[in-house]
Amino acid sequence: MIIVLPVLALAIISAEVFLFKQRSKNKASLNRVQNLNTKLNILKSLSYVFSSKRISLKEDLEDIAASFFIQSDHRVFVLIQSGQDAQEEREVWRYKNQVINQNGQSELSTGKINKLEEYLLAQVLEKNKQNQKAGSIFQFNSWAGENLGLTGEETRWRSAVIVSLSDTVSTLGHVLFFSEKENLLDEEEQSFLSEVGGIFTMVLRKWYINNKMPLEEQFKAANIAW
């Protein structure tokens, strides 16, 4: 009996230790599931952009911003469309998360490319020259030493991720995601942002074709038996 009781006590203590370890493991797994669920939810919402009856790229981008910012850590995304030639001015669509504005909506600003965007894009284009492939993703974590002379909101960002929006024919543009945190993206996060970039590419391609064809021609094409 003297032996049995300490053995039982030891068994209970061991079981408690085991359970404690198991619980933290379980918590980590659940956190990861939650994280992946968030990503899946964003992609689910983004997929509706293709069946919406929006009549312009601006409206589609508004829908994307609404779906993306609800659950993402990134505060701003900037879509920079490639010009038809080197001389043509690049179109810039800049969307801010509603958290920054406090007005309940993601805010759009268009206009010229700013210094930080110009600098990061130049870096990407240089890298892309060496290794061009669809959905290329680039991460920047520090540009403090570059002496870019940044002012205003540009100084807030600590990290950026840039995805090249390329299809089989050309590079349609780039999308830049800015964050106030210094992020080192893991493989999962990179893959997710590539997918979001892929959605942007599909949307840009949709409007590229839309601008080339009158609506009745588009309906004719869509009604062809496949």
Place this chain on the structure above:
Amino acid sequence: MVIWIAVFAVAVAVELIRIFISLRKDRLALQALVKRQKELKYLNFLITAAISENKSIEESFPGYLNTLRETVGWTYHSLFRLDEEKQVLPIRFTGFLPDWYMQDFATRVQVRVGDVSVGRAVSSKQPVTINVTAVDPRFTDVKSLLGHVGYQSLTCCPAIGKLRTYGGFCTYSAYKNIFTLHDTQFLLTCANLYAAILENKLLQNYLEKPALT
């Protein structure tokens, strides 16, 4: 002493139950984790293929459906085309469905819009899940076929593009009550992406060869 031993025995039993519950929870969390990873992997494959491949509709879609089965699971997948003039849905592409099914069922039987599951999904523009085909009243017309095709539950989603509804996408399972709300939402995402890819390919083909169409 006997009381002490009884107390310890009860404590050990409680611990064992707690360990069992904890292990089960852990197993479920891991299963969910693996499933989400597979789903994201498939969406990554689909989006990457959509923007980087230049294949025709006939070449690309069977591959998309086969990869869905290989990556995420379920028994069969099929994509139906909506013929708006006749208001029927002939089957167009299948993943892992046997050849005899294509010959005996797909080429002869065409689902009417509003009928069975895919017809209902297309007419209501919403996903339709049938948990047990054998007892579902919507399946009485095709009950004789069910013994051969080997599926017991299915989910059908409409494939809606910007310009029109292109058809329906169905996923079949050999097990009853297998589709969760999460699965249905994931399959609807796939259907939306299929429609987007389809629309893009049709418009691109028309743009490149307007004389032939």
